[in-house]
Each structure stands twice: as structure tokens, then as C-alpha cells.
Amino acid sequence: MALLEVAGLHAGYGALQVLHEVDLTVDDGDITVILGANGAGKTTLLRALSGMLPARGSVTYDGTELLGRRRNPARMGIAHVPQGRGTFGTLTVEENLRVAGYHRPAREVESSIRRWQEFFPRLGERADQPAAGLSGGEQQMLAIARALMSAPRLLLLDEPSLGLAPKTTRGLFEGLKRINDETGLTMLLVEQNARLTLAIADHAIVISAGRTGEKRPAAQMWQDETIQRAYLGD
Amino acid sequence: MTLFLQQIVDGLSSGALYAATALSLVLVYRASGFLNFAQAEMATFGTFVVWQLWIWGVPLWAAVSLSLVLSFFGGALMERTLIRPLTRSASHLTLIIVTLGVMLILLNGAGWIFDFGVKEFPSVLGGPVVELGPAVISRQSLVVICTVFLLAAALWVLFQHTRIGLVMRAAVDNPESADLMGLPTGTVLTISWGLAAAIGTLMGVLVAPQVFLAPGMLLPTLIYSFTAAILGGLDSPQGAIVGGFIVGISENLAGSYLPGIGADFKQAVALAIIMAVLLFKSEGLFGTKGVIRV
Numbered sequence: 001m002a003l004l005e006v007a008g009l010h011a012g013y014g015a016l017q018v019l020h021e022v023d024l025t026v027d028d029g030d031i032t033v034i035l036g037a038n039g040a041g042k043t044t045l046l047r048a049l050s051g052m053l054p055a056r057g058s059v060t061y062d063g064t065e066l067l068g069r070r071r072n073p074a075r076m077g078i079a080h081v082p083q084g085r086g087t088f089g090t091l092t093v094e095e096n097l098r099v100a101g102y103h104r105p106a107r108e109v110e111s112s113i114r115r116w117q118e119f120f121p122r123l124g125e126r127a128d129q130p131a132a133g134l135s136g137g138e139q140q141m142l143a144i145a146r147a148l149m150s151a152p153r154l155l156l157l158d159e160p161s162l163g164l165a166p167k168t169t170r171g172l173f174e175g176l177k178r179i180n181d182e183t184g185l186t187m188l189l190v191e192q193n194a195r196l197t198l199a200i201a202d203h204a205i206v207i208s209a210g211r212t213g214e215k216r217p218a219a220q221m222w223q224d225e226t227i228q229r230a231y232l233g234d
Numbered sequence: 235m236t237l238f239l240q241q242i243v244d245g246l247s248s249g250a251l252y253a254a255t256a257l258s259l260v261l262v263y264r265a266s267g268f269l270n271f272a273q274a275e276m277a278t279f280g281t282f283v284v285w286q287l288w289i290w291g292v293p294l295w296a297a298v299s300l301s302l303v304l305s306f307f308g309g310a311l312m313e314r315t316l317i318r319p320l321t322r323s324a325s326h327l328t329l330i331i332v333t334l335g336v337m338l339i340l341l342n343g344a345g346w347i348f349d350f351g352v353k354e355f356p357s358v359l360g361g362p363v364v365e366l367g368p369a370v371i372s373r374q375s376l377v378v379i380c381t382v383f384l385l386a387a388a389l390w391v392l393f394q395h396t397r398i399g400l401v402m403r404a405a406v407d408n409p410e411s412a413d414l415m416g417l418p419t420g421t422v423l424t425i426s427w428g429l430a431a432a433i434g435t436l437m438g439v440l441v442a443p444q445v446f447l448a449p450g451m452l453l454p455t456l457i458y459s460f461t462a463a464i465l466g467g468l469d470s471p472q473g474a475i476v477g478g479f480i481v482g483i484s485e486n487l488a489g490s491y492l493p494g495i496g497a498d499f500k501q502a503v504a505l506a507i508i509m510a511v512l513l514f515k516s517e518g519l520f521g522t523k524g525v526i527r528v
């Protein structure tokens with residue numbers, strides 16, 4: 001069953017139209033990856049889904065139309081890890097997690113903090129340090145853990161591999177896969193790094209110049225020659 | 235030596251007022267990103283409300299409490315109805331001009347309602363001066379200084395140990411992320427304006443017995459409070475407190491010891507401090523780098 005269904009989505013910045021006709025579905029419990037080059041419109045798509053940009057078309061989440069509603073998608077169970085992470089640098093690591101649980105009961109928040117600190121041990125070790133002092137990989141873990149603190153049903157991830165060493169990225173993606181296996185959390189991941197993402201994804205979609213292609217099983221995408229040439233190197 | 239000590243004590247007294255006003259300015263600056271020129275007049279207006287209630291026979295403590303609540307809602311209302319709708323479209327310069335407009339409306343409004351004559355205002359704590367070694371300080375000034383420290387402590391608890399305080403810090407740190415996470419960023423803005431207004435009224439009430447209540451009574455001190463806020467870094471509550479006391483003490487010392495400054499020319503000290511901060515350390519003593527743009 002589709003948790004998220006996007007049809008005929010158009011969005012942009014003022015007069016600049018970036019997304020033309022985006023159609024996609026994300027199945028409940030799946031990891032879906034959207035592959036696209038720089039400037040293809042990946043970030044714009046996620047921003048439109050979280051209501052940060054005006055958009056036309058239709059975005060149905062769990063049976064409800066999101067476009068044109070005033071309700072913040074974050075309050076409906078959609079957590080967005082933005083490109084560049086967006087952590088609160090002047091807050092400590094633990095405060096970053098705690099504030100993300102704002103809408104949940106206090107007891108759940110404390111146990112959730114412990115849970116994600118165990119899952120990402122670095123975040124436990126650095127609990128009392130300002131988030132600004134974390135390394136790039138740790139910042140990304142914090143951004144993901146912070147998103148998970150809101151107990152979402154759908155996790156939107158914008159290029160989590162950006163600026164990370166391949167080894168760090170691999171560890172991070174294995175973590176995402178493990179969360180997906182253990183909790184069944186649905187994820188929509190936009191990436192340029194096809195090699196690592198296709199390895200953990202169930203389905204993949206290509207976006208180029210603001211238009212989406214057909215959704216295909218990740219394993220099949222992996223075999224595709226044009227994909228190999230465009231995203232996997234030679 | 236006695237004169238020197240006395241100047242320090244006097245500097246602490248006036249510094250406490252600057253510190254508290256700077257605290258209000260900083261709360262608004264953190265929330266909305268500009269300096270509220272109406273801050274002093276809002277405080278004076280709140281003090282007039284206390285005076286009116288007191289004249290009508292309401293006990294002072296009740297009049298103060300009521301006016302603090304009204305001030306909180308007044309500040310909150312100003313944010314909701316005037317500032318926020320403009321923030322979407324207008325520049326900070328426009329907003330500063332709007333606060334100047336509010337200042338003039340409150341100044342003349344207070345004059346029109348309560349007339350421009352100087353009014354006597356009851357002290358919270360009267361009685362003989364307290365001797366601190368060779369220097370002396372009035373009981374009311376001691377109350378003012380203690381109140382500022384209590385305010386600073388209360389704000390520290392609010393920011394560091396409450397849920398809403400945590401959201402306030404997050405919203406200042408990265409408003410876009412805070413919005414994206416569905417945190418109540420709007421509520422937090424409103425609370426900041428309300429708190430700033432209430433703190434203003436509290437200080438107005440405490441200094442009114444000394445400066446005498448009249449429209450514009452705090453305007454002469456506003457430049458010092460601005461200086462204190464800028465010196466402290468504009469976005470730092472503890473910076474505002476430290477800045478307030480530094481400005482108060484240096485203003486008093488310069489007035490007595492620097493030839494040619496004297497009582498009439500003391501405001502130049504504030505301007506000199508602002509220039510020095512902007513030139514040599516634009517983030518102030520406690521501020522975040524890149525925050526100052528006034």
C-alpha cells in the first residue's frame with residue numbers, strides 16, 4: 001500500500017519552475033531512493049513535500065491530501081532531514097534530540113533519547129557537547145536521530161552521504177537499513193550516490209531536470225546500463 | 235577613594251536599569267532580529283498604568299502585578315498584530331521605523347491620557363540609605379540591582395531548564411529547522427515580546443520613584459541600554475547584564491574623572507563604546523559571530 005502518493009507535482013522558486021510533473025509513490029515500509037544529478041530538483045522535491053515551498057498538484061499521505069493544508073507535515077508524522085543537516089549548533093547534542101521530541105510525552109522522550117544514543121553511540125558519548133563541534137558524519141547521525149525522535153512514519157532524507165567519506169556513508173546507510181528492518185519505518189531518500197543507496201533501497205526512481213521516471217526495483221535499476229553510466233561511474 | 239567607590243556604586247545602580255532594558259532588547263532581538271526602539275516607552279506606559287491603578291486606590295503590589303500581566307499581553311499583541319504580519323514582507327529597517335512610530339504613539343498617548351506633568355511615584359522600599367563602607371546606596375537602588383540579578387536567574391532557568399525555553403533557543407539557532415520540525419516557533423516569538431514588555435514595566439516601576447514618572451522618562455537612558463545590548467553581543471542575555479553594568483560604571487567614572495566629559499557630556503561615553511565594539515569586536519563580548527547588523 002502506498003503511504004505517499006505524489007501526482008503531477010509542480011514547484012519552483014518564484015518565476016523559476018523547477019519541478020515539472022513529478023509522479024511517484026512510496027510504499028509503506030519501503031526504502032525508496034530518488035537518484036538525480038546536481039540541480040535535478042531533489043532538494044526542491046523534498047521541500048515541496050514538507051510544505052516549505054508552494055506547490056501545485058497532489059501529495060497524498062496516508063490517505064490525506066497535504067497540499068493546500070495549513071497543518072505542518074511534521075505534525076503528521078513526516079520527518080525531514082534537510083540537505084546540510086540543519087542541526088542546532090548552539091544546543092548540546094542531547095538538547096537537539098530532546099527538542100525534537102517536543103510534541104511527545106516526556107517519558108517517551110527520555111527513553112527515545114536513550115534508545116537513539118545507544119543506536120548511535122557517538123551521540124551518547126558527546127551528549128553534553130554543543131552540536132557545532134561534531135564532525136560531518138556525527139552531524140549527519142544527529143540529524144537523523146533528531147528526525148527519529150519525533151517518532152515519524154515517513155522519513156525524508158536529503159543526500160545524507162554529502163561530504164562524508166565512503167566508509168562513513170556505508171556505516172550510515174547500514175544504520176538506516178537496520179532501522180528500516182527493525183521498525184518498518186518508511187524512508188524516501190534522495191541521493192547522487194547510486195552505488196551505496198541502491199544497495200539498501202527496495203525501489204528506485206530517477207529524476208532529471210525536474211521530471212521523474214518510472215519506479216523500478218532497486219536490483220533492476222542496478223543492472224540498467226544508462227544508470228550505470230550516469231551514476232555508477234565506469 | 236570614597237568618590238571612586240561612590241561612583242562604582244552609582245554605576246551599579248544605573249547599570250542595573252541599563253542591564254534590564256538591554257535584556258528586553260536582547261529578547262526581542264533574538265526573536266525577531268532587530269532592536270525595538272519603543273522598548274523604553276512601552277515600559278513607561280506600563281508604569282503609568284500602575285500609577286493610575288495606585289491613584290484609584292489599588293494596593294501597589296496588586297497594581298504592579300496587574301500591569302505586568304497587561305504588559306505581557308500588550309507586547310505579545312504588538313508582535314502578533316503589527317510585527318509578524320510585517321516580517322514576511324518588510325525589511326528590518328521598515329520594522330525599526332515601525333517601532334519608532336509605536337514609541338511616538340505611546341509617548342504622546344501617555345501625555346494625552348495622563349498629561350505631561352511629572353508625577354510622584356511610590357517607592358517599593360523607602361527608608362534611609364544603606365552604607366557600604368564609605369559609599370552609600372539607596373534602598374530602592376538595592377532593590378533594583380537585586381531584581382536584575384533575579385531576572386537574569388529566572389531567564390537562565392527558563393532557557394536552560396524548561397521545554398519552551400529549549401524551543402526558544404532552537405528557534406533562535408536555526409528558525410528554518412525549527413519550523414521544519416513543527417516546533418511552535420510563532421508562540422515562542424510572541425512569548426519573547428511579552429516577556430520583554432513585562433520586564434520593561436517592572437524596571438519602569440522600580441526606577442520611577444527616582445527619575446519621577448513622566449512620558450519619556452526612560453528615553454535618556456535608552457542610548458545606554460542600546461550600548462549595553464550591543465556591548466553584550468545583542469543575542470546574549472548574560473551579555474546584556476554584564477554590558478549594562480559595564481556601561482553604568484564607565485559612564486559614572488568618565489563623568490567624574492575624565493576632564494571635559496562631566497555630567498552633561500556623559501552620553502558621549504555610550505557612543506564611544508558602541509563605536510569601539512563595532513570597530514574592534516563586532517560580535518560584542520558574548521554574542522554569536524555575524525549577528526550584529528542593527
Ligand SMILES: Nc1ncnc2c1ncn2[C@@H]1O[C@H](COP(=O)(O)OP(=O)(O)OP(=O)(O)O)[C@@H](O)[C@H]1O
Binds near residue numbers: 016018041
Ligand atoms: N532557493 C532557491 N532559489 C532559486 N532557485 C533555486 C533555489 N534552490 C534551488 N534552486 C534552483 O533549482 C534547481 C534545482 O535545485 P535543487 O536544489 O532542487 O537540486 P538538487 O537536485 O537538490 O541538487 P544537489 O544535488 O546539488 O543538491 C537548480 O537549478 C537551482 O539553481
Ligand SMILES: [Mg+2]
Binds near residue numbers: 042044158
Ligand atoms: Mg539538493
